[in-house]
Amino acid sequence: MDGVHLAGMPGVHAEVREGGQVWRGASGVADVRTGRPIRPGMRQRVGSVTKxxxxxxxxxQVEKGRIRLDAPIGRYLPRLVPGERGEEITVRMLLNHTSGIPDYLPCAFPSLKEFPSLPDISPESLDDNRFRKFRPAELVKMGLTAPPTGRPGGPTGVYSNTNYLLLGQLLEEVTGTEAEQYLTRNVIERAGLRHTVFPDGPRIEGPHSRMYEALYGLIEPPRDYSVYHMSWVGPAAALVSTMEDLNRFYGKLLDGKIVSQSSLAQMQRTVPVRALDGTTIDYGLGLHKVSIPGCGTFWGHDGTVWGAGTTSLTRADGKRQMSVAVNLMRWNKLDSSGKPQHHPIDDALSTLYRQAMCGNGNAQAEKASQVPAFGS
Incomplete structure (x- = not known):
């Protein structure tokens, strides 16, 4: 972890578990101006780990018979996804990103271009939307009116936050409860998580780090975005949590204590999906699969919002867990073609992942570098 900090990361903190043993640590600062140290129990915006x-x-809800995985989404949300598209796209396709519905983010933040073609990007839209409260249906409409990324149910998916905003609307339709409230009562509280919440405003309650966004070198020095209204991602990426809570959640999920074992088996049926960073990942229903020779198969998710990155992975047998948080995002500057350049932080994170996931360092370095690095 000290290596990650020395490579240029302001602060990093993590929790690693193996069997009954727990290790927590941190390196660097939570505030570059005051030098306030970062602590392992701090709260973090965990981005797409929310998925x-x-x-x-x-x-x-599938277990209760209120939702069918292979039913068309138009059956539940005919006004949001009408016509032929609503009949072709199933709930499963939303969950595993094979719906062909593009991400709404380039529309909500119009100066943002799809990764990695970012030469025209500017930070103004980040500041303009800092306190804006988006409506989910407004964001969904942006995604649905953009050109499709492929045919529904294609062999390769394309990662899209629009899918998970639609799933939030689906939960509200079948439960009669706001998605964030349902998730809090039936997932967060069921898992016994004490520091995991959907914030109801732009600020994080409790001890946390500032969260610095570099935007590929376009914001220099990086700017703090720890105060930001998360309505722009909602049930796709708005959660605040701790690394302890994330390890507890994934441990219980893989142990069949959040959903049934048959539901978990559905979640672990993967397809290739192109992530936001351009890489291809093995993606199930809200779960990444990461296989590292000499170390094992891990399940979990990564996530990023402005200034904050999180990765949480649990080995398939549940005996080894890693959750890592960093407080600087998009640290790579762009080359003349708009492609992010390699940075020492990338290598330092790979080393940290290898040690945290495998302990003895036996994992192949090039495979450990394939751990999701805040690409979604």
């Missing part, structure tokens, strides 16, 4: 929580909530 596993949302997927688990949908599977709970």
């Amino acid at each position: 596993t929580f949302t997927a688990a909530a949908v599977l709970q």
Whole structure:
């Protein structure tokens, strides 16, 4: 972890578990101006790690017979997804990103271009939307009116936050409860998580780090975005949590205590999906699969919002867990083609992952570098 800090990361904190043993640590600062140290128990905006929580909530409703995985979404949300598209796209396709519905983010933040073609990007839209409260249907409409990324149910998916906003609307339709409230009562509280919440405003309650966004070198020095209204991602990526809570959640999920074992088996049926960073990942229903020779198969998710990155992975047998949080995002500057350049932080994180996931360092370095690094 000290290596990650020395490579240029302001602060990093983590929790690693193996069997009954727990290690927590931190390196660096939570505030570059004051030098306030970062601590391992701090709260973090965990971004798309939220998607596993949302997927688990949908599977709970599948178990109750209120949702069918292979039913068309138009059956539940005919006004949001009308016509032929609503009949072709199933709930499963939303969960595993094979719906062909593009991400709404380039529309909500119009100066943002799809990764990695970012030469025209500017930070103004980040500041303009800092306190804006988006409506989910407004964001969904942006995604649905953009050109499709492929045919529904295609062999390869394309990662899209629009899918999970639709799943939030689906939960509200079948439960009669706001998605964030349902998730809190039936997933967060069921898992016994004490520091995991959907914030109801732009600020994080409790001890936390500032969260610095570099935007590929376009914001220099990086700017703090720890105060930000998370309505722009909602049930797709708005959660605040701790690394302890994330390890507890994934441990219980893989142990069949959040959804049934049959539902978990559905969540672990993967397809290739192109992530936001351009890489291809093995993606199930709200779960990433990461296989490292000499170390094992891990399940979990990564996530990023402005200034904050999180990765949480649990080995398939549940005996080894890693959750890591960093407080600087998009540290790579762009080359002339708009492609992010390699940075020492990338290598330092790979080393940290290898040690945290495998302990003895036996994992192949090039495979450990394939751990999701805040690409979604």
